[in-house]
Amino acid sequence: NAGVTQTPKFQVLKTGQSMTLQCAQDMNHEYMSWYRQDPGMGLRLIHYSVGAGITDQGEVPNGYNVSRSTTEDFPLRLLSAAPSQTSVYFCASSQGWTGEQFFGPGTRLTVL
Amino acid sequence: AQKITQTQPGMFVQEKEAVTLDCTYDTSDPSYGLFWYKQPSSGEMIFLIYQGSYDQQNATEGRYSLNFQKARKSANLVISASQLGDSAMYFCAMREGLNDYKLSFGAGTTVTVRA
Numbered sequence: 001n002a003g004v005t006q007t008p009k010f011q012v013l014k015t016g017q018s019m020t021l022q023c024a025q026d027m028n029h030e031y032m033s034w035y036r037q038d039p040g041m042g043l044r045l046i047h048y049s050v051g052a053g054i055t056d057q058g059e060v061p062n063g064y065n066v067s068r069s070t071t072e073d074f075p076l077r078l079l080s081a082a083p084s085q086t087s088v089y090f091c092a093s094s095q096g097w098t099g100e101q102f103f104g105p106g107t108r109l110t111v112l
Numbered sequence: 113a114q115k116i117t118q119t120q121p122g123m124f125v126q127e128k129e130a131v132t133l134d135c136t137y138d139t140s141d142p143s144y145g146l147f148w149y150k151q152p153s154s155g156e157m158i159f160l161i162y163q164g165s166y167d168q169q170n171a172t173e174g175r176y177s178l179n180f181q182k183a184r185k186s187a188n189l190v191i192s193a194s195q196l197g198d199s200a201m202y203f204c205a206m207r208e209g210l211n212d213y214k215l216s217f218g219a220g221t222t223v224t225v226r227a
Contacts, residue, residue, distance in 0.1 A: 031213040033213070033214070033215075035217075040121075040219060041219060042116075042203055042217035042218050042219045042220050043157075043203070043205075043215075043217040044217070045214055045215070045216075048213065048214060050213065058214065088155070090157060092157075092215075094213060100147065100159040100162060101147075101159070101213075101215060102159075103149075103156065103157035105155070105156055106155050106156070
């Protein structure tokens, strides 16, 4: 049982480049989400999904796209990277409303 | 408006002593859940404890307990018998409303345990 996995662990992009951060979970959780963590600001929700085929925006969705074609996978796409998107990105999943969210190890992204 | 407020950016505690981390929240929904997570320097997010808005008793998990004061909208984390491994960032988070899985996080509190 791998839990929540994220790839890559580190990434450096140039302004304007696009890329996809991968997230997968093997716990059959319905709910998955993406957060970004910036110094002094805690975690902020980017996008989330309550099941395959269903996604919605969180607090800071601009510049990011998501899709959920399977229960297991929830990739995050940066369309045209900007320096303001330099951050640590966490993927998380949970099952029930009272259940904890399980977090992946994070992806540290730097946009030059 | 901030849904979760953690007013202590950093705290020092002596090994084996207890420490209380403050968390206040803002919601008008009667159904909500409160979570605490630990983030050590290695970066992973570790779930510590959960308190539901309808729970009658304060949650406890080993050395972690949650001092839940509903009328004051506070959910303070108490770590007893601090250990050097407790040095980390601690985040308070909240879910609001039934069937809404989104978490709102506070800015976090850094705890440093001194030997």
